[in-house]
Amino acid sequence: MSNLPQTLRQLKFPVIASPLFIISNPKLVIEQCKAGVIGSMPALNARPASQLDEWLAEITETLAAYDRAHPDNPAAPFAINQIVHKSNDRLDHDMEMCVKYKVPMIITSLGAREEINQAAHSYGAVVMHDIINDKFAHKAIEKGADGLIAVATGAGGHAGVKSPFALIQEIREWFDGPVALSGSIANGGAILAAQAMGADFAYIGSAFIATEEARALDAYKQCVVDSTSDDIVYSNLFTGVHGNYLAPSIRNAGLDPENLPQSDPSKMNFGGDAKKSLERHLGLWPGHQRREESGAHGRTGGAPQARVPGSPHAPGAVTKTVIAALRWR
Numbered sequence: 001m002s003n004l005p006q007t008l009r010q011l012k013f014p015v016i017a018s019p020l021f022i023i024s025n026p027k028l029v030i031e032q033c034k035a036g037v038i039g040s041m042p043a044l045n046a047r048p049a050s051q052l053d054e055w056l057a058e059i060t061e062t063l064a065a066y067d068r069a070h071p072d073n074p075a076a077p078f079a080i081n082q083i084v085h086k087s088n089d090r091l092d093h094d095m096e097m098c099v100k101y102k103v104p105m106i107i108t109s110l111g112a113r114e115e116i117n118q119a120a121h122s123y124g125a126v127v128m129h130d131i132i133n134d135k136f137a138h139k140a141i142e143k144g145a146d147g148l149i150a151v152a153t154g155a156g157g158h159a160g161v162k163s164p165f166a167l168i169q170e171i172r173e174w175f176d177g178p179v180a181l182s183g184s185i186a187n188g189g190a191i192l193a194a195q196a197m198g199a200d201f202a203y204i205g206s207a208f209i210a211t212e213e214a215r216a217l218d219a220y221k222q223c224v225v226d227s228t229s230d231d232i233v234y235s236n237l238f239t240g241v242h243g244n245y246l247a248p249s250i251r252n253a254g255l256d257p258e259n260l261p262q263s264d265p266s267k268m269n270f271g272g273d274a275k276k277s278l279e280r281h282l283g284l285w286p287g288h289q290r291r292e293e294s295g296a297h298g299r300t301g302g303a304p305q306a307r308v309p310g311s312p313h314a315p316g317a318v319t320k321t322v323i324a325a326l327r328w329r
Helices: 026-035 051-069 091-101 114-121 134-142 164-172 188-197 218-226 247-252 275-283 319-325
Strands: 015-017 039-042 078-083 105-109 126-131 147-151 179-182 201-204 232-235 243-246
Touching (some): 015 026, 026 039, 026 051, 026 078, 051 078, 091 114, 105 114, 114 126, 134 147, 134 164, 147 164, 188 201, 218 247, 243 247
Parallel strands (some): 015 201, 039 078, 078 105, 105 126, 126 147, 147 179
């Protein structure tokens, strides 16, 4: 058993909901936490930067009220994702907001920064860092991260290429702290498999896209439900970092998913004024390799089925139904 910080003990589900660029928002985070998983969102989803203050106030106040009303069934903690790449000119401001509201968990991506870890630790937060290989895992822990998020092949959005079996095994040879595994996890069986491999938590994102709370276009939600692993394209064209995207959205943008050019990683821009990058993401849809399950296939354990708004034939679901599907059966 891993040496887990108090924040990560006694969760209803061993699940961290991954921060979804553009899609995650306070409403989704709050419902994830109330359902028993660690909800999260990128700080950069709040635009302009001043909105982050408002969003963090909404999340903390709502969850505090929920805990007062449900002392025997408190909400799970929440997390904020910080892109620590040098191009993110909002990082200092956004971390100040996290410190102000004492965000329980900070998820760091695209670089390991000691000062960010120190700021989080100043009030007792847990820092989990995204990695795609063992080399980056060592660097993250050396610079003060508390735990690791192993982003294996098949993960939605920015993703690695390593088998989860190899990646978790390499990490567990030297690290006994908290580890979450990302990569095509969408139900209780996959969560159990992740734990059997040596991970403490499953890191799940794409399964939450087709929910009422998600800030995604109805067409995107429908595409997540309809697509299979054959519809996933791995490319660095859109952000400079390799990630998995749904082929239909690439075609809708007028591009050929089978013949995409390579991007120049030196031109990555995660700054607060990266408007063109944001607009491009609105039409390009990340996704993982696993098709989302639905009651139509008898896979939600009897949970009530909701519909994707505006799509009467789509087996989408509100967050509670997604959580029900995560139960081992």
